Amino acid sequence: MRPIRTFNVSPSLPTKLEPLRTLAYNLYWDWNLETKDLFRRLDADLWESSRHNPVLMLGTISQERLQEVAEDEGFLAQMERASLQLEDYLKERTWYRKHRSQTLPALTTYRHVVEDNHRSAPECYAYFSAEFGLTDCLPIYSGGLGILAGDHLKSASDLGLPLVGVGLLYQEGYFAQYLNADGWQQERYPINDFYNMPIHLERDEHDRELRIEVEYPGRIVYARVWRVQVGTVPLYLLDTNIEPNNSYDHDITDELYGGDVDMRIDQELMLGVGGVKMLQALGYQPTVYHMNEGHSAFLALERMRSMVQESGLSFAEAWAVAKASQVFTTHTPVPAGIDLFAPDKVMHALGNRYAQIFGLSREEFLSLGRVKTGEFTESFSMAVLAIKMASFVNGVSQLHGHVSRQMFQPLWPDLPLDEVPITSITNGVHGRSCAAKAMQDLYSRYLGPQWAEAAAHRSLWAKASSIPDEELWRTHERCRLDLILFVRARLARMLRDRSASSHELLQAEEVLDPTALTIGFARRFATYKRATLFLRDLDRIRQIILGKPHHPLHNHNHSHNHNHKRNVQFVIAGKAHPKDIPGKELIREVIHFARTEGMHTHIVFIPDYDIHVARLMVAGCDVWLNTPRRPHEASGTSGMKAAMNGLPNLSIPDGWWDEADQIHTGWSIGQGEDYDDENYQDDVEADALYNLLEQEVVPLFYDRDEDDLPRKWIAKMKDTIRLNVPRFNTTRMVADYATQAYFPASDRSQNLTAQQFQPAKELAAWQNKLQTHWYNIRIEAVEVSESADVQVNQAIAVKAKLRLNGFTHQDVQVEMYQGPLDDQGNIVKGKPMAMNFEGKDEQGHCIFTGQVTYRTSGLQGFSLRILPHHENLGSPYDLGLILWAN
Numbered sequence: 001m002r003p004i005r006t007f008n009v010s011p012s013l014p015t016k017l018e019p020l021r022t023l024a025y026n027l028y029w030d031w032n033l034e035t036k037d038l039f040r041r042l043d044a045d046l047w048e049s050s051r052h053n054p055v056l057m058l059g060t061i062s063q064e065r066l067q068e069v070a071e072d073e074g075f076l077a078q079m080e081r082a083s084l085q086l087e088d089y090l091k092e093r094t095w096y097r098k099h100r101s102q103t104l105p106a107l108t109t110y111r112h113v114v115e116d117n118h119r120s121a122p123e124c125y126a127y128f129s130a131e132f133g134l135t136d137c138l139p140i141y142s143g144g145l146g147i148l149a150g151d152h153l154k155s156a157s158d159l160g161l162p163l164v165g166v167g168l169l170y171q172e173g174y175f176a177q178y179l180n181a182d183g184w185q186q187e188r189y190p191i192n193d194f195y196n197m198p199i200h201l202e203r204d205e206h207d208r209e210l211r212i213e214v215e216y217p218g219r220i221v222y223a224r225v226w227r228v229q230v231g232t233v234p235l236y237l238l239d240t241n242i243e244p245n246n247s248y249d250h251d252i253t254d255e256l257y258g259g260d261v262d263m264r265i266d267q268e269l270m271l272g273v274g275g276v277k278m279l280q281a282l283g284y285q286p287t288v289y290h291m292n293e294g295h296s297a298f299l300a301l302e303r304m305r306s307m308v309q310e311s312g313l314s315f316a317e318a319w320a321v322a323k324a325s326q327v328f329t330t331h332t333p334v335p336a337g338i339d340l341f342a343p344d345k346v347m348h349a350l351g352n353r354y355a356q357i358f359g360l361s362r363e364e365f366l367s368l369g370r371v372k373t374g375e376f377t378e379s380f381s382m383a384v385l386a387i388k389m390a391s392f393v394n395g396v397s398q399l400h401g402h403v404s405r406q407m408f409q410p411l412w413p414d415l416p417l418d419e420v421p422i423t424s425i426t427n428g429v430h431g432r433s434c435a436a437k438a439m440q441d442l443y444s445r446y447l448g449p450q451w452a453e454a455a456a457h458r459s460l461w462a463k464a465s466s467i468p469d470e471e472l473w474r475t476h477e478r479c480r481l482d483l484i485l486f487v488r489a490r491l492a493r494m495l496r497d498r499s500a501s502s503h504e505l506l507q508a509e510e511v512l513d514p515t516a517l518t519i520g521f522a523r524r525f526a527t528y529k530r531a532t533l534f535l536r537d538l539d540r541i542r543q544i545i546l547g548k549p550h551h552p553l554h555n556h557n558h559s560h561n562h563n564h565k566r567n568v569q570f571v572i573a574g575k576a577h578p579k580d581i582p583g584k585e586l587i588r589e590v591i592h593f594a595r596t597e598g599m600h601t602h603i604v605f606i607p608d609y610d611i612h613v614a615r616l617m618v619a620g621c622d623v624w625l626n627t628p629r630r631p632h633e634a635s636g637t638s639g640m641k642a643a644m645n646g647l648p649n650l651s652i653p654d655g656w657w658d659e660a661d662q663i664h665t666g667w668s669i670g671q672g673e674d675y676d677d678e679n680y681q682d683d684v685e686a687d688a689l690y691n692l693l694e695q696e697v698v699p700l701f702y703d704r705d706e707d708d709l710p711r712k713w714i715a716k717m718k719d720t721i722r723l724n725v726p727r728f729n730t731t732r733m734v735a736d737y738a739t740q741a742y743f744p745a746s747d748r749s750q751n752l753t754a755q756q757f758q759p760a761k762e763l764a765a766w767q768n769k770l771q772t773h774w775y776n777i778r779i780e781a782v783e784v785s786e787s788a789d790v791q792v793n794q795a796i797a798v799k800a801k802l803r804l805n806g807f808t809h810q811d812v813q814v815e816m817y818q819g820p821l822d823d824q825g826n827i828v829k830g831k832p833m834a835m836n837f838e839g840k841d842e843q844g845h846c847i848f849t850g851q852v853t854y855r856t857s858g859l860q861g862f863s864l865r866i867l868p869h870h871e872n873l874g875s876p877y878d879l880g881l882i883l884w885a886n
């Protein structure tokens with residue numbers, strides 16, 4: 001039955017309780033303990049059953065209960081405190097103001113700006129992502145990429161950045177996982193009920209649903225706009241599930257990473273192109289566009305279209321502006337992780353239209369997404385498009401930055417690997433979102449209540465050493481118990497849903513030992529993550545789990561051993577992509593092992609991994625296990641969340657862990673060796689893992705003093721907090737993005753667009769001249785003061801004579817380039833050093849001089865090169881032009 005009319009019914013609250021509505025609709029409650037507590041206090045059962053959704057809770061709670069709390073002084077006082085905290089939070093975001101004072105209005109206007117969603121701010125950073133993982137009742141994420149995006153918004157809010165998020169609101173979101181009796185993953189797609197979620201429908205000035213229109217081949221697709229308020233940061237989400245879209249178009253925002261390739265292109269078209277149009281409809285004029293992964297890279301095309309059609313720029317001019325203001329973060333270290341589309345499909349979906357507007361041929365258009373311009377069969381890569389459209393590109397850990405430079409080096413064939421302009425900003429996690437409540441209280445007591453705001457200050461975290469051992473340990477043990485109680489309850493619920501026997505139910509209530517060493521492993525079940533590496537030798541892991549030492553030598557009889565059994569237990573969780581059959585097989589392998597004789601109390605798999613499960617696990621386990629095939633883990637963040645709760649990591653040195661202090665904050669499995677034979681690699685690394693467990697992890701955990709405290713283990717926990725927390729958090733990460741990427745890009749963008757784009761036009765004309773006349777530049781002579789034999793630290797004077805033929809010395813950057821030689825005779829890890837312009841000689845040569853010295857002995861190389869230079873160019877490498885002396 002179709003309704004003849006619909007109503008959006010909102011909760012009816014007693015006047016005194018109105019503040020609850022404001023609190024419920026700002027996701028600040030997700031990382032503010034006082035507010036979360038308040039909602040739990042309102043109705044603990046409903047809080048759990050609503051999946052921690054305060055809006056749904058307020059909509060379904062009984063009027064009696066509301067009347068009751070409206071008279072409860074204690075409740076009202078807590079509500080008042082929570083409201084004040086939100087109010088203060090919204091106006092006290094100062095980092096941005098402090099670090100970017102030059103372009104900011106005075107504080108009073110800034111406050112207004114915050115309340116008006118910074119719509120009128122002098123600058124604005126738009127952050128595009130296909131998924132956002134903010135809180136468990138908003139299931140529009142699949143894994144690490146989404147959580148990172150969610151944490152990015154939260155920290156941007158904490159720092160007071162004028163940032164807005166852009167994404168899609170999925171009707172079905174990512175699937176919920178359950179297992180059949182055989183341990184095979186099944187998927188359920190619960191429908192997201194937008195009207196009962198903490199999101200607002202955006203309306204236009206006539207109070208009508210705000211709508212945008214996006215051109216698709218042969219039709220218009222409409223989308224409406226929802227807003228999630230994340231502290232001070234608004235996140236806008238597009239939703240195509242509306243009339244008069246046809247039924248296919250309804251489904252564009254149906255399922256995260258669902259559908260076939262065509263659907264994928266259509267989704268990315270909505271995200272990129274629709275996202276730009278949406279911001280415009282909302283009144284934003286972003287000065288920076290950040291593409292979090294390549295899914296949103298079509299945004300560049302739409303921005304250029306608007307500049308070409310609405311501001312009369314040429315394609316080259318529009319490209320220069322777009323590039324100057326765009327930032328791209330890549331998240332995959334393997335080519336298979338990149339969206340590649342067949343040329344015909346891209347041309348059909350949007351290429352034909354944009355190529356015509358830009359005045360490009362088919363191949364010219366396709367080359368925007370290709371490494372080799374002349375390679376007509378090459379697929380269209382969203383990552384290549386994003387790189388060509390960005391003036392700041394980064395990977396998400398130092399190692400991943402290196403791998404990305406290798407992967408994309410073909411885009412800069414004349415550049416040495418180290419100088420490929422892809423840098424890295426290592427990921428982080430949002431402290432208040434992933435530290436357990438008990439740990440947060442501990443930090444507030446010993447580090448001060450500002451610990452989260454000062455997340456990146458080493459000196460503050462050094463105070464972790466002053467936390468009394470006993471207190472840290474008891475706090476941690478409580479987290480472990482919380483986890484175990486949760487696991488038992490969830491397993492029992494799952495068994496009840498499957499109508500399991502009462503014997504099985506009883507068993508579920510006894511799993512895990514609240515005092516035993518608990519190893520956590522939770523992440524997507526992608527095969528490269530090797531979730532079952534620890535099951536490589538079943539006999540050996542069984543011995544470890546049962547606490548039977550493999551090497552009796554290491555079972556030294558400590559005088560205060562309290563007869564601990566030395567058991568080890570595993571808590572495992574994670575989803576496999578619905579089409580990833582090998583991933584699902586890994587889950588089943590874990591389940592089957594857990595069912596073997598004597599194992600079921602020691603190894604559990606928690607179904608339906610999500611943010612909530614993750615938060616319990618990263619606090620309640622003792623060690624965080626990570627066994628990816630290096631270097632396939634670009635960063636990984638769950639290990640950082642664990643560190644936030646004091647857990648040491650037991651990990652392959654991949655992603656972020658490769659740059660952590662592996663001696664003090666955990667144990668490294670291997671030293672990052674390369675293997676050609678994967679099977680052999682798995683043998684070696686599983687063996688290394690077992691050795692560490694047997695010889696280091698288990699003995700350290702069970703080494704107790706007369707108070708039954710594992711002092712050395714606790715010391716490792718404190719080192720973990722002291723050394724890892726101040727680095728691997730999103731306060732540091734977002735501050736890095738702001739200072740390294742957003743501020744400069746925003747400046748470039750404002751420079752280029754001033755005076756009706758005059759500087760952009762000049763830049764484009766200059767670039768055009770460079771492209772055609774660059775090869776006329778000549779290095780006529782390089783004079784070096786010394787012969788081939790020099791000593792360490794001896795000054796060598798260098799003089800270069802150049803013919804710039806049509807350019808001036810201000811158009812170029814002349815550099816000496818020096819470094820040791822490898823066995824092929826090439827300079828490796830060369831260092832560039834700028835030369836000074838001295839004037840022209842009688843023959844009209846431009847003379848540049850400089851001085852080099854060598855700090856170390858051996859065979860060292862020297863060269864000289866010329867790069868383009870322009871104040872509005874993002875980097876001298878942007879144009880791919882470089883002239884080396886030969």
Ligand SMILES: *Cc1c(COP(=O)(O)O)cnc(C)c1O
Nearest residue numbers: 143144523610611614636637638
């Ligand atoms: C943190 C988190 C992830 C990412 O973990 P990795 O270690 O990067 O694999 C995935 N899913 C959820 C629910 C998380 O909380």
